[in-house]
Structure formats: structure tokens, C-alpha cells
Amino acid sequence: MLNALITWSAKNRFLVLLATAFIVIAGLWSLAKTPLDAIPDLSDVQAILYTEFPGQAPQVVEDQVTYPLTTALLSVPKSKVVRGFSFFGASFVYVIFEDGTDIYWARSRVLEYVNSVSGKLPKGVTPTLGPDATGVGWVYQYALLAKDRTLAELRTLQDWYLRYQLAKAPGVAEVASIGGFVQQYQVTVDPAKLKAYGIPLMRVAEAIRNSNRDVGGRTLEMAETEYMVRGRGYLRGREDIENLVLKAQNGTPVRIADIGRVELVADERRGLTELNGEGEVVSGIAMARYGQNALEVIDNIKAKVAEISAGLPEGVRIETVYDRSELIHRAIDTLKRTLAEESAIVALVCIVFLLHLRSALVAILMLPVAILAAFIGMRALGINANIMSLGGIAIAVGAMIDAAIVMIENAHKHLERLQPGDSRSEAIIAACKEVGPALFFSLLIITVSFLPVFTLEAQEGRLFAPLAWTKTFAMAAAAFLSVTLVPVLMLLFIRGPIRPEAENPVNRFLIRLYRPVIAGVMRWKKATIAAAVVVLAVSIVPASRLGSEFMPTLNEGKLFYMPTTLPGLSVTKAAELLQTQDKIIRSFPEVASVFGKAGRAQTATDPAPLEMFETVINLKPESEWRPGMTTDKLIAELDKALQFPGVANSWTMPIKARIDMLSTGIRTPVGIKVFGRDLDEMERLAREIETVVKAVPGTSSAFAERITGGFYLDIVPDRRALARYGLAVGEVMDVVAAALGGEMVTTTVEGRERFGVTVRYPRDLRRDPQAIARDVLVPVPAEMGAPATMVPLGQLAEVKISTGAPAIRTENALLSAYIYVDIRDRDIGSYVAEARRAVNEKVKFTPGTYVTWSGQFEYMERAIAKLKIVVPLTLLIIFVLLYLNFRRITETLIVMLSVPFALVGGIWLMWLLGYNLSVAAAIGFIALAGVAAETGVVMLIYLDHAWTAIQQKCASAGRRPQAADLYAAIMEGAVERVRPKIMTVTAIMAGLLPILWSTGTGAEVMSRIAAPMVGGMISSTVLTLAVIPAIYGVVKGWELGRVRCGS
16 A cells, blocks of 8 residues: 555645645644744643631631541542641632643533532632633743832832733633731721720721711713712821711710721732832733643743833832743743754765755654644644654654655665666656555554653643654654655655765765674674673662652743741741841852742732742853853752751742642642641651651651641630620631721722721730730620720730641641652662551551551652553564564564663663653653664664565575575675665764763753664664674575475
8 A cells, every 4th residue: 555655645746736735735734833832731620619708716716617628528529639728817728630631621510519608608708710821821920129219109109000011911710919918997996085985896897887878879870861869988197087987975075086097008918019128019820721831931921011101100110020921931941952963964964875965854844734734733732842742752852754765865876787779767656665664664653652751640640741742743654655745755856876886985984884883793693682682681780879850940041049937937027037038148149130029919829928038039140150150059049058956948940830739739849748737647647757857868858748737815704704794706807807907997098999897906915915904905794774884805815825726738628738849860770669668667548547648759659650561562563563564473573672782871871960760751761762762773674674585586596595595685685775774874873973062951850751762773783793694694594495405
């Protein structure tokens, strides 16, 4: 069938070229329309529920909000894990879904289940669904700067102007605010005056609430004109609030101004930001919607910023503090440069080996057509152009032109033997038919060898699926073009005098070098095979010394510093510590700018406690760094400079941190999760594990969350005392919530801005337990016509300081505590094995508690388990394809033997370069298996052709082939045809070396894929040129002997 296709293509050149033109046009259109990104979106599909429960302690939030929600959501279809976070005044519930779940279907199902539990939640508490943003959606962050504006004014500008304008940019899911001060009106009441006037605190709140409303009175018709009736009762500022009447006494009104003062103050805050160690700033975080292209979203945001900047007050400017588009452009530029280098080197290889420019043009022209065909496939499947998808094309470039090289070289050989009067076209078509089908199968084998990558799941699947798709598209296109376009281009370009192979200096050099080698191999066939087996056995030594990791860290060009402090840290101290850290970081010459965040932004996507800092460190280009400085050295220096008591450091990259925290909840390479039912016992275990892990070699830092280290001021009602005064617990709690917590009673409407109004006691009366017990007054109902009185809180309740949970974390409704472990100068696999052994030996677990190991290690174990099943299956498929090509078991087994021998070079090069085994390296080895099989097929093609020719010659002479004939056939097939074999290997190597040597963004991952392939190609070439002829000689010699014995 393939021969018929070659013949048809040769006879219908115009149709083939027309189809090629359509492919090129469609490919160029796809290339122009394909969105750009740095890496594929690795985040899971998620739905977030955010619930505000102002002023409530984490345990109250957990019991009344988070626990009912998490238990209800456990049965949501396709959900993998439900994580709950209970903080002071807020609850976050994350539902992570299985791969392939539609995000909007997931969100609708979550809402269904929330509706079923909403009746069980406290009055006035309503969960809201977070934005439909991807887990790595924080694509752009900015700071609002002005010399003559306060942080409160800038925050008002951000909240009521900038945020809404930027949210309208296409592709933006949400713009969150953080930093500065949210302004509110606070009515600070004097309890003595309240007592004197006999006004309960709750009456003040009620008066404000009832005095802030506009109403409509339908319409009124006067003089043939319609007037709309409205009642204007909105509070519009401090004076309006001060003049509200609480009661009239003897005709004299008692106003709010008479019992307290009204101030515009800063609301309590749970997050702040800082820039370059110079002080706090107001900032915004723009999140990309799920499925949107990050680069387009960032461009839209920047365009919107430029548009609305004219409307900002004088002196106010917007400064970018994090911009992912820089990473995207750097990553794509690296791959573009690598692809250009590869294509140039491969073209040069063709010209040097063939010494015929027109022939070389066949391979050179076929390559871009195949690449453009791959872009058509990318566009059809909606795959972005990123370092993984373009990397798939990059690692395929060398192998893509193998078929064209061999077919061109074979055509040259046929044209050399062309007799005068013979058809040149027929000779070229015959040359194509001779090797075309086998080459098609060899390219198909390379394509099929990538099937295991498609079975990878979760993060590793999302990362490498684009690479597998594009490599498959590229190789499939190359295979198809090799039997359609290549024969047509050969007929068009291979003209003029063809220099005989014997006159080619490169070929003469190769034959001179290779002939004595193959002669020695044929003399010592079994010894050669034995030596190869010994080399294979010795390779176990470097293989056993290779470390293991999930993935090499992608250098994003920015660092993400995530220190954690002990719980109970105040906002003031957090701001001071954050500024000190940023100032130290900014002093390093490699650092361009530093943007620090403590606590959480006003968004459901940021469940960060105040004691967790997140600092984005923007680095200068590496050309401006100190000589010899690397990212690892810089991190080590920064880590040494940032040693503070009670602060545990952690270093990662911005995108990676977001992905890890979403997928496993762990932001460090290794994490340990402690599950149980008692927080005190879990903290004891977590601290024990922290101590044990710190002693394991390779530990950079280990920090167990302090899940019971929060400080509380408890007000415990005395129920007997309440009974004496005829009070209910709720009445006391209402006073506590209002007097101490400053419960928001209403919101003022002032143009486009909104400000809350709270009622609260003065700071002096709530500064310590004694003041609270003495000065907070609880109204007591009047008895028998006597006037109402007020009783100090201390007579009704015990006011005491205690400790408890600063925040509560759950996973699938189980209480959990995390231990974050950062490692340095050691691979993850061996580290976790040793750490796990140490924990099992030294830590005693109580009934009801257990641990799981998480972080990157969790991904690595999952990937290894999957590959153990799929790789053998793929080798079986390769075996079947080889058998379909050769139709003989012996030839099939000879080629299959090349696969383990090819691994030898890959293992040795990985060991020499100091690389760890990772999913990227595993993909390199998978790709190597297909390429090694292909080179084996090329060698066998020529050995079989030579042996068949000798057999035919012997048959025409009327004699049986002898051992000398076999020797001559092997010398002819191996030595005389060395040029196409070396050309294919050189083309593949030339395509891989630029990837191995590249240093730009994304090179860390791509070099791990290329290293086993480059090393494997070296050992595979030795095997192809020496061992396969030896095995072929032994097998065919044994067949000859059997034939002679049979006759």
C-alpha cells in the first residue's frame, strides 16, 4: 500500500504540491492564531466557597460554617479532595475535581450542595462562590503609588475605581485588593454617658441602622408633568451620623454626638503589602479566568491600565510588581532560538554529507512543512505554544528528516548505478520504494513510543501532554510526508551530476574509519556481543547512584520567598518584619525589585494567614549578576541573610508555589500531613516529626504548623449570675460583639463609594481583661417599674486569657496539620526514604492519628506507578510494529535488543551531568526507545538488502550461499552503506544538542529530556554499527548452518 502511495505521489506531483501549499497556508494561519504561554496550565479544576463571619474565632468558624460545608461537599460528583480553612472571621472551602471536569459544571454542582446545607448555617452568614479563575490565575500584580496621598485614600481609589475598571478587561475573572486601610465610620461610645442617659448600646446600633435608607413613593402628576417621588434618607457623612437622635428627654434630643464621637478610621485588616523595603503600599491582583490565555489577559489589563491612568488623581501612578508575560516571552524566545539552531544544524548536516545542495533542499524543505502540520494539530486541539508543546517539536526535529535523508541517499546510490538510457525518474521512485515502507514504520515506531506520556495523570499529565501531542503530530506528519512529498521533491530537485559516494571525502573518511572496526567485529562476533552485555551490566552502577525527583525546577526568572512565623503575630509586627526582610533582599545586586505580602488579599483564592508571607523577588537579567552567581547560590545567600528567630524560610517560584498549594496544599518540595481528631495531640506529633526531620541530611528547613498557638481572650458567661439579673446568654454576647468587636450596623452611600459604620467602645476601655471586665456595661431589664440599669461585664462573666487554634485546617472533613520541609543539595526520592524511615523509628503514633507524605513526592510516586505499567505495554506495541514491518521474529528481536543497549549511554550521561531521574528524564528515555529502534531498522534495511542481493547472485550461479558470502553481504550492507546510518544519527544528535546546551527559560526541563536521548544516541550508534552486525552475523550464520545440515 505504501509503495502504491509513493507511485501515486510521483505521478501526481501537482496535486501533492497543491496539498502541501494548503498545509503550509493552514499551518501559517494556525501559527499566527496559536496563543502563547510559558507552561501549560497545571492547576486542578477547583471551586472555592468563601464565607465571611466577622469577628468570630477560628473554632467558631470551623464548628458553625466550615465543618457543615465540607461534610456536605464530600459527596459532590467527581471531587477528589475537599479542603477547609477556618481563620479569624473567614472560612474557605476548596473543592478539587478530577481531571477533565468542566469547571462550570463543577461550580453548579457545588452550589447545589451548598443550597442543601444553607439552612444549617448561622443567621446572616452566606457562602459565596469564588471567581472562575485558574489556580495559577494570579497573572498580574500592581502597586498604587503616590507621594502626597495616604494609604487610606489610595485603598479607597483602588476599591471603588481601579478595581472595577480593570475587572472589565477581557479574560479577567477578578481583581482583588490588598494593603493600605479600608476606611469606615466608627461611633466610639462613652459607656458612662450611655448609663447616664439610660441608653443601651444596642439602641445606638438600631438608631443608625434605621436612619440610613432611601425609599421610593411611586409617581406624582402635576401640571401634566410626571414627578418621581423619593425619600432621601441615606447617611452621607460624619455630620449626618452625629445628628442622629437616640431619644428625647424632657423635649431635649439626645444625639449620637452627645454620647460619643464619630470618626473615619481604618478597618481591622488581615493583609498588607510592601514594596522594596520602603514601606507599605496599596496593591491589586488581577486573576485570569479559567481557560483564558494568560498573555492575552495581561495585554488586555495593560491596555486598560493605560486607558484609565488618565483618570487617576494627580501624582498617583500604577507600578507593575509581577508580570507573567515576561516569563512567557522569555520561554518562547528560548524555544524559537533552539528550533532555529536545530534547523540550521540539520540543514548543514545534509549539505556536508550529500555534497549536493539541491538534494539537501529536499530534507530542508520537508522539515518546515512537517512543523507547520504540527501547528495545525495544536490549533485543532487548542494547545498553546509553550515550552512543552514547542519542546515536543524541538526534540523531534532530527528524527523528522531521517526518512528523507535515507531516501535521498538511496536515490543517489541508484543514480550512481544508472545505465545510459535508463529513466532517472524510475530510478528515484525505485529507490523510494526500496526503503520507504520500512522508514515509514520506523517513524511510526517513534510516534507510538510516546504513548506512555498520554497516560500520565494530574499535574505531570497536564505538563507533558502538549509535548506528547506535538511530537506525535510532528512525527506523524514527517512519516506521511516521507511517502508523499519527499518523492515529489526528489524528482524535482535531484538533477544534474551526482558525485559518486566513493568521491565524497566525508564518506571516504567514514569507510576508512569503519572498515577495520567491522572487520574486527566479524572476527570476534561473540566477544563483541559479550562485551556489549558487560557494558550493559556495568551501567547498573551509575543507574543505582542516580537520584530521583518529580521535576527539575523551572526557572521563572523570579524567586518566591515564603517564610512562616509563629502564630499570634500582630499586623504591626508583620509589617515591620516584612519591610526588614524586603530591605535585606533589595540590597542584593541581582535583585531588581521586591514585593512582599503578609496575610490574605480580599479574594477567595488567597487563604493565607497573617503569619504567612509571600514575597515576589524580581531578578535582573543574568548578564547583570555577579560573576559565577547562579540561582541556587543566590537562594543560599538570601537564606543565610534572612535568618530571623521564629521564622522558617521556604524558597520556590511564583507559579510553582500556586500549583503546589492547590494540588496538595503543600508549598515545599516535601510535606508531611498529620491527620487526627485532637488538635493538641496532633501538634505534639507534628513537633516531634519536625525535630526528627531536621536531623535528616539535606534538610534546609522544617516547620510544623502551630495549630494550637493562638492567643484568646475568653469571655465565659456565669449562668447563675445571668439568672439573678434575668439575662440570657445571647444578650451578653450581643454586647461583647458590639462593644469589643465593633459590629458593622450599616453602610453609607457616598457617590460611587461605600463605607461601613460600626459602634464600639473606646480603645482604653478594651485594652486588657481588667478594663473589659470593669468598663463594658451590660443593660439589665427594668423590674417593677424601676429604671433599667447597667451591670459591668465582670459581674456576669469570667474574662480570661487562654490559648487555642490560630487557624483550623481540614482535609475531607478530617483535622490536619502540615509540616513543611525544604531540602537542598539532595534528591527527593532518597531524602523521603531516609526521612520516612527516621519518622517511623523515632515517632510513636497514638490511636486515631496517622501521617501521609505529600508535595512533589506524591506526584513522583504516582507517575512512577503509572509508567511501570505503561512502558512495558509500549515496548510490546513497538515489537508488534517491527514484526509487521519485517514479518520475521529474528530481525524483530535484533532491533528490540537495541533498546536496552541504548539506555546505557543515557544513564551514563545523566550521571556525568549530575541530573536526577525525573518525569522529564523518563520521557527522554521513552523517546530514546523509539529513536533507537529506528536506527536499528535503518541498519537492518541495508544488511537485508545486501544479503538478499548476494542470495540472488548465488541462486543465479546455481550454488548455496556460504559463510564468506554472508561476510561479504555484511561488509557491503554495513561498511558501504555507512553514510545514511551516520547521517540519520548525526541529524538526530544535531537536533538534540542545542536543547541540551540551551540556558534560557525552560532549559531546565528540556535539557533533562534531551540528556538521555543524546547519551542514548551515542551508545545506540555504537550498538548499531558494531553489535547489530555481529548479532546479524551470528543469527544468519546459524541459519546457514541449519540449512546445510538439513540438506
